[in-house]
Amino acid sequence: MKTRTLTSALLSSVIAVGLVGTGSQARAEFPEKPVEMTILFGSTAQTIGQLLADLMSKNLPEPVVPVSRAGGGGAVGYQYVQSTDADGYNIVWNSNSISTSYHGGRIDFDYTAFEPIAKISVEVPAIAVRADSGWDSLTDMAADIKEKGTKLKVGASGKGSFTHLTTEAILASQGLTDMAVHVPYDQGRAPVELIAGRLDAAVQWPGQFISHHEAGTLKILCVTSAKRIGQLPDVPTCEESGAEGMDITMWRGLAAPAGTPMEVITKLEAAAKAAAESDEFKEAAQTIGFELDFADHATFGELIARDDADIAKLLEDVGLKAQ
Template sequence: MQKGIIASVALSAAMAVGLCAPARAEFPEKPVEMTILFGSTAQTIGQLLAELMSRHLPQPVVPVARTGAGGAVGYQHVHGTAPDGYNIVWNSNSISTVHHGGGLPFDYTAFAPVAKISVEVPAIAVRADSGWETLSDMAADIKSAGRKLKVGASGRGSFTHLATEAILAALDLSDSAIHVPYDQGRAPVELLAGRLDAALQWPGQFVSHHEAGTLRILCVTSAARISQLPDVPTCAESGAGEMDIVMWRGLAAPAGTPPEAIARLEEAARLAAESEEFRKAAQTIGFEVEFAGHEAFGELIARDDTIIADLMGQLGLTEQ
């Protein structure tokens, strides 16, 4: 009897301790910082994603722009933070282009994938009065005239530079082109001013001018036409041969981030990406929503890294 009383008292005491112990707080307990690597559409999409994710988390996701060096500035920052889920990066294929181009001492394995969110497809545009209806027209004219094509893209080794080089190589124009640098977001202005003959950028920069009839989008670099420009051919259809070059964007955290934090962020990202608000923005801004969880996203990054390294090597852009 005495033993039973003692056991009962001990059990009651243990329950009381358990009831008094503070409950484990739900991740995140403080704001999550999302580093945004680029301006323009990348920043617009990233800021919207952060806002929508915040609605599904107990703490906000705060977007912070850390641009420069083809994404290296932002990647360096996030790589140097604790792997606790409170610092994530709005990443892209740039992790591979900047690494293989010599801009980062670490590669994609320095980060844990969280989720793939979207895809953007570069487009190549020319002035409407150029007389070029297709890439083949452009290539034939440049070759017959014996002059250099003035073409603009982002900085050396960037994704748009890589896509531009791939198109020039497919058209046998690699030795007949001059790369002309320009400030961010100024591709249409430079084309209209005649300082460029052609430019490769995200469709959102060209659509309004294309619709107004001042610029002509010759093609998009994906394997299939995109929903935003259903009447614009792929570059393969326009004379560049087989091609499928797209920019994915997603979220990643420092390697070693706890699985439970990854899972929580992935779920918030999924709900944000599947929202009507995000899908409407895709049509307005010009990107395709393509959500994938952390496992599938990790497989894509690894596969894409191999392809990018090979292509950059062929084009002489690898510096490591």
């Protein structure tokens, strides 16, 4: 009886140790299946996200699979990822849109519903017009519109989107808020709409305008960051063009549902860092038109919190903050 009891106890101990060891090994081997990366937008956001996913896959034992879940200015994708298990197998290619979506009333949770993984890049909105518009600056554009007393047809992504918010800030800086008509358009159509004359001006990411700007069919008046950007060193900032104090940029990065284990976050962060620092990603930054700006999960989290407060104020200032 004593022998059987001792044998049973030893067997139980072996099983318990084995289970603990298996659990530790499983955590150490994350990921054991593909990681799904939700992409919120098309155009350059999708291009960069897909490249990032591909390069991260080279630094993980399982692939990172990009899945488009566009709609609602990012709300559709955020709602999906926020509802998934906090295990690292569902992440989102996120941006300032988490704050515009929340403060704009499209989702009922804020940035704290997600655990930051890493900041990857920065994109700077640009405002472009047709090359034959006769406008060389924001000041020129505003003066002409006011003199003629006409409405400026200005395009951006859907209402409440980051480019729409940027558009409203530009218009306000020139006293054109009541003299403009916002024309939403599908992703990637800004140059087409401008060239066709259905828009007088458009606010979008520089990558959509650069080839047309260089070809002489469109003119980029300015970029909204505090400093000129590397892809367009000869294009002034909007502050230089007449918008005093303007500094609006969009960061992009990765996040997972809140509660995701830190060991999982750090593995994803390491894969993202290796991808972002690769020659292929650096070359894409120049070709597509974005600035590489990696930050670890802790630094990224601090930025998101600061940025959230700034976006809430900006939305309130232009009358787009949900009550």
